[in-house]
Amino acid sequence: MGVTAPNGLGTEQYWRAVLDRHSGIREMTRFDASRYPYRLAGQITDFAAEDHLPAKLLPQTDVSTRLALTAADWAFADAGIEPGTVDDDRMGVVTSNATGGFAFTHGEFRKLWRQGGEYVSVYESFAWFYAVNTGQISIRNGLRGPGAALVAEQAGGLDALGHACRSVRAGTELLISGGVDSALDPWGFISQFAGGRVSVEPDPRRAFLPFDAAASGYVPGEGGALLVIESEEAARRRRAPRIHGEIAGYAATFDPPPGSGRPPALRQAAERAIAQAGLRPDDIGVVFADASGVPELDRAEAAAIRDLFGPQGVPVTAPKALTGRLYAGGGPLDVVTAVLCLRDGVIPPTAHTTEVPGSYQLDLVLEEPRELSSPTALVLARGRHGFNSAVVVRA
Template sequence: MSRPTSDRASLPTADAPGRDASPVVVTGVSVVAPGGLGTEEYWKSVLTGRSGIGELTRFDVRGYRTRLAGQIRDFEAAEHLPSRLLPQTDVSTRYALAAAAWALDDAGVSAETLPDYDMGVVTSTSQGGFEFTHREFNKLWSKGPQHVSVYESFAWFYAVNTGQISIRHGMRGPSAALVAEQAGGLDAVGHARRTVRRGTRLVLSGGVDSAFDPWGWVAQSASGRITTATDPARAYLPFDTAASGHVPAEGGAILIVEDAASARLRGAEQIYGTLAGYASTFDPRPGSGRPPGLRRAAELALADAGLAAGDIDVVFADAAGVPELDRAEAEAISGLFGPGAVPVTAPKSLTGRMYAGGGPADLVAALLAVRDGVVPATAHTTSVPADYGIDLVLGEPRALPVRAALVLARGRWGFNSAVVVTGPAN
């Protein structure tokens, strides 16, 4: 399901139970991203500055204006999934299924851990099964309908990741699929938090995307926000004076979200942190003269968490890489926190923008920053305009205690989402 569009400014949604509800915690995480498969490998790549951006190799891109991508190059689906699933899944669903299994294993959860109706699934994808469906369309046009896979009936659909994960792991509790482009992954986690607060003990949540076939590539390029740069080290430069757009990427992250008391009752071995606050807003109608809704989303998420701006130790930025959008985000951050008052980072500069997968990957990075007391640097960016008024972490990771982090995401057409994470004790 997706949020309806609106021309009204800053229409907020936040969890109704408020601060007095039982804490909702993260007990398992996994990442599948350019430059790193698995949580620790991804985190290592983020801290060491290992980039996953290069020329796309899924098909011949020499005739295209945009040629760079954050491509996952070391994932062999047959090594991670049973053979019966391969004919019926798009590459994005294969990533989602693998990441889901890793996250459940990380949390120590199996089909026998909880009753099936006490476990739900909430995921987001902004592109669906692009590669699968376009391959089948090509068969339809070139060979005829008898050659089209029967799995085309669902493999393309935005809800397929939620369905495939729930079937594979016997998770029959309240489930959903959300679509809000780059903001969708945070919305999925926010909805998972709400679902737990309403009584479901555990919800698997996050987002994964991939659309690296020719049709998907053209669709992404049509946004006008993708860089045409050819040097991977100077292509995606969020908040830089030379910013020229973003690099598309594939992948994402999955988180296991649980009621804190239930997690303790089942003997969860680890808690990465607490989902302390969440909110989403819409931008006003273009031309209305009213400000974008990103700052309002951040303010609402902080209020939901019961925190003040001064309690936030780091902001994980949306980091569009488009000058006017970077400036708008910088104004939102500096306006809320004060000029240069809080460290800002954008680890997605190493992977590219993973659409619905980008926000959840940043959430995992934020939880690991809390765990390890370190803020990753924003790779490749070197020159931030002084009037942006932000303390962007550059060059090397910055060691500092991280007790609370704010993660931001924006999707095309006006979606804004914000999540606050804190340490396990908060």
């Protein structure tokens, strides 16, 4: 597993930050945001790409791709894999991306407008593209097996992991999969606000309050996680130094159109993922919620969890309150967090939220970590316009 998150670079640093409730949400420092309607973001402030990547890659990569390449390097190192040690035709890559290379493209557009087309980088032809992380990871590591790029906003990262699992079952030896996003340049920042769900609360401790009575939207962030996915047999055959956990089930659904009178389909995704894992709802020890921070969306998710598990039927947590919503990076980061939760037997709390409406009937873990009762977790994610994904992780 490889993590690049606003509150921690590297898996263990991130996990310590989660348990200590150390937040990466702060006032924007990457540019002057004083005239913007909101100024908070989950920023990665301690990452210097030149410390992690070859100089030749820097002119051709966006922030999101630099973070993805670094997370991939860390994931391969964690898995004990060096390029060339596994047949490259049997190693693939599947990533998700929701925002593209915003900062790179914004810079090139400025050149186009101010200087002329001859000053625009040739790398603009691919550095902005949703598939660029898959391509750059493949090239850097010589991966010639199956490759894919999925776009489903916040749900896309779980979809990438599900796709990787299907590829493994179809015979691919090993894949690296997950998602990373970044759009915290001036253009990307205002584009996110245009979606109508970003909180304008200026206090970092009050801006993103999942499932709280005072919830007013979310804070955007950057980063994500990449994971090495393989069959247990293949991992043991190559003597992998560690096996963190098992992706036991995955499912995706799509909401019916607004006004149809039909309910959202998040519960169906959760039920199908649990069934694919060969489990029942009462086997799940914790739910890592999508936790949008938008009141009507929180209400709908709380209802889906209540209807599936019963009132107060399962502990629920939302560590993304410390990072902001990372779009395609959010789901994979929650999967990593779930794996660490299972490893250490502790459920991290949901930071900042204090008052959960009684009508939600939600057992949200607050204030302090809680002991985990069952070594199985359900991770939920929803993407804008109706995407729903669910992953079951087992120790």
